[in-house]
Amino acid sequence: MSATGIIETQTLEVSLGPQHPSTHGVFRMDVVLDGERVVKLKPVMGYLHRNHEQLAEKMAWLGSMPYTDRLDYFCSMTNNWAYALAVEKLAGIKVPERAEYIRVIMAELTRLLNHSCAVGFLFSDCGAWFTPILYALRERERILDFFETVSGARMMCNYMRFGGVRVDLNDESLTMARDLVVRWPAFLDEFEKLLLANEVFLARTQRVGILPRELAINASISGPMARASGVEYDIRKVDKYGVYDRFDFRVPVGEKGDTFDRFMIRILEMRESVKILEQALRNIPAGPFIAPEVKLRNFRVPAGDGYGRIEAPKGELGFYLVSEGGAKPYRYHVRPPSFINLTVLEDMCLGHKVADAVIILGSVDIVLGEVDR
């Protein structure tokens, strides 16, 4: 003990990860702790790096479509769409209306499964080991069954093509999708109760990991994480890509920007997705599901560069493409939302306990396939 009567302590450096269940993959946090409080935190990534961009630059334009599935392996459909959208923008391809509706249906189902699993994993992070996530996985399974019926694969769907989608939705699969959507609100009610009626859970997430609105914008935070901090910005509303201007839905926005808000936003977004799905499944028109003029073989894109982006479940997923008019992209860059959302991880964790850092990381909702590429 020192002369002032205060116990002198040393800070302790701990490496959380890469093998740690709550890091959602091979991700490491170099944490400096003062007692139990975090005083410094540096994210370390790259364990899953396979130079996805270089692989794509050595392949034909369509060749990297299946590889985009592996970016955010929860949401292969939206990854496909973002890439297809960027190429279509660069090549000036017009997508038929039915294909746009199918894309919306697939993307919103992807959002449902991503958000339900994100919330489910939060409970695991809090210590409710695997029972709550089981409910989320049970519902996710139904969506995966639907994806399998349509595309032939559960997770690595490889479903979109430039100018449309690979296979059409038949009446049987449309009925399957309608059943899914009808059931979903009941599951959400049950799940929301798990969140809101749990005293321990509220105590652990409220006022933890606050992200101020100004920092969220300045640090390029996108998706549910930005909206939880009060940034009213949804690319579906701003860019109105696809046919999103035809649907009636709201953009939920949080107030405090704490961990609780980030999860509540996801629940509210699922409710809006259900609304979009109901409208899309009701109004889906007949017609071609892929633009007939787009060649699958020897596909070329006029020289130039372009940036295309969509509102993926985790945030803004963008592709920056440079073409020289050849059969391959000259430059192919992915703007992964969860990689950039990690920029402020340290800011959110400082001053909190190490157990909170785990929940805060969970609330960023990362997938390492996308962070490391």
Added chain:
Amino acid sequence: MIPTVEQVREMLATKAASLTVEREQLLAVANFLKTEPQLQFDFCSCVTAVDYIKQDCIEVVYHLYSVALKHGPLALKVRAPRALEQCRVPSLTPVWRGCEFQEREAFDLFGVKFDGHPDLRRILMWDEFVDHPMRKDYVPPMDYEWEPTPHGETLARAKAQGGVVPASVLEAKK
């Protein structure tokens, strides 16, 4: 030269709005785009580099949006020579925090040094890695066993084969 508000507005009306600036002016232009009340590019969405090996330059591209005014994107481009010592660009991390990790990635994969970046380290490759793999003239090692610290038998084999690329492969290329 810093563009006027009208010039930027005209650019935004085109299909692929882009603004190429000199390296010396990058910070001033970025600050102008961010603070000008009629433009307010407060959201730097995407940062990346492109290796134009034929023009002997590396281009760093920033895609800017405005959350406040809901317009964009504006591609802010800046070019630097390819040679590693001269491949330097002022960092925009002090202007937009979101550039932090993305500039680190461009440094890691392209070898662009960002002057004024608070924490310029490799981010995806490991620290001992020597090259910048997204450059167009990058030659991948023939055997990944050699990375990152060859020793023992592996080092002997690497030396016998003449460094990264085996001599037989170089012969065949001639």
